[in-house]
Amino acid sequence: MNDLTDTNGVALPQVDSSILDAREREQAERRSAVMRKRMSPPGTLGLPKLLDERRLEFGITDGAFSRQAVFDRVFLWQIPMQKGDKFESDSLIHMPESVQQREKARAPQGIIVSAGLKALDQLRSHGIDVGHKILFCHAAPYHIRYDSVLGLEQHLIIVLAGDIIGSEDLATNLRTREVRCLPRRNQENNSVDHVFIDERGDAWLPADAWRAEHE
Numbered sequence: 001m002n003d004l005t006d007t008n009g010v011a012l013p014q015v016d017s018s019i020l021d022a023r024e025r026e027q028a029e030r031r032s033a034v035m036r037k038r039m040s041p042p043g044t045l046g047l048p049k050l051l052d053e054r055r056l057e058f059g060i061t062d063g064a065f066s067r068q069a070v071f072d073r074v075f076l077w078q079i080p081m082q083k084g085d086k087f088e089s090d091s092l093i094h095m096p097e098s099v100q101q102r103e104k105a106r107a108p109q110g111i112i113v114s115a116g117l118k119a120l121d122q123l124r125s126h127g128i129d130v131g132h133k134i135l136f137c138h139a140a141p142y143h144i145r146y147d148s149v150l151g152l153e154q155h156l157i158i159v160l161a162g163d164i165i166g167s168e169d170l171a172t173n174l175r176t177r178e179v180r181c182l183p184r185r186n187q188e189n190n191s192v193d194h195v196f197i198d199e200r201g202d203a204w205l206p207a208d209a210w211r212a213e214h215e
Contacts, residue, residue, distance in 0.1 A: 027150070030150060031149050031150045031152060032059070034149050034150055035059050035061055035149055036059075038061040038062055038063070038147070038149070039055070039056065039059070039060070039061055039062060040062055042056060045062065045065055047065065047130075047131075048129070048130055048131055049131075050129070050130075050131030050132070050169070051111075051112075051113070051130050051131030052131075053131070054111050054131050054133070055111075058077065058079055058111060060077050060111070060113070061147050061149070061154060063146040063147040063154065064077060064113050064146055064147070064154070064156055065113065065114070066146065067114070067144070067146070068114055068116075069114040069115050069116045069119065069158075070116040070117070071116040071117070071118050071119070072116055072118040072119045072122065072160055072161050073115070073116050073119060073158055073159070073160065074112060074114070074115045074116070074119050074123070074158070074159050074160065074161055074163075074164065075112075075113045075114040075115070075144070075156045075157070075158060076110035076111065076112060076113060076134070076136060076156060076157040076158075076159060077110055077111045077113050077156060077157075078109070078110045078155070078157055079109050079110055079111060079133070080109070081109055108135055108136055108137070109133065109134070109135055109136075110133075110134060110136060110157060111131065111132070111133055111134075112128070112129070112130045112131060112132050112134060112164075113130070113156060114130065115130055115161070118161070119160070119161040121207045122161040122162070122207045123161055123164065124204065125196075125204045125205055125206045125207040126170075126196070126204070126206055126207075127167065127170040127173065127174075127179050127196045127204065128164065128167045128169075128170055129169075131169075132167045132168070132169040132170065133167070133168040133169055134164050134165075134166060134167045134168070134169075135164070135165050135166040135167075135168075136157075136159055136163050136164050136165060137159070137163045137165060142157070142158040142159075143155040143156065143157055143158070144156045144158060178198070178199055179196050179197070179198055179199075180196070180197045181194055181195070181196055181197075182194070182195065182197050184203060193206075
């Protein structure tokens with residue numbers, strides 16, 4: 001048997017791939033239109049500037065901001081590793097929406113949407129803040145479903161601050177010297193610690209991003 005016939009050699013009905021592509025594009029356009037309607041104009045949600053820019057860039061609907069994370073929890077909006085809807089940046093082959101969603105679900109990358117007070121202390125003392133594009137440990141099992149757009153569920157991932165393992169924005173800030181990493185002498189035990197220093201010269205003393213199960 002091949003893709004054109006069944007086990008008896010009878011021709012199978014064929015679907016024109018161009019029709020499927022057109023249907024997918026139409027569905028994606030309809031979904032994008034609904035998502036845009038569920039997104040408030042810039043500056044109206046009272047969010048930090050970077051987070052406000054990122055929600056518009058990545059199409060994060062207002063429902064993602066209806067809850068505030070607490071304690072040491074962090075809410076993440078997951079994003080794919082590649083940009084756009086093509087398999088490669090220089091490729092002419094478009095990625096079907098189902099593949100885009102699968103790639104996004106597997107990607108260990110996200111935008112910090114909300115963080116509890118303890119998490120903010122931990123993150124900011126390590127140069128990370130809400131709105132940052134970060135990498136996280138992909139074993140996080142907890143999700144919040146906050147919206148559905150034409151059958152496509154929208155989720156936030158819940159992690160601990162210590163599950164965040166890198167920040168693209170922190171790397172950028174270090175390159176532009178908006179943030180510097182410098183040694184600082186600890187007067188209590190005469191040791192040397194490394195801390196981040198901002199443009200004003202203020203030091204961010206690192207707070208431990210502990211995991212509850214390790215207490």
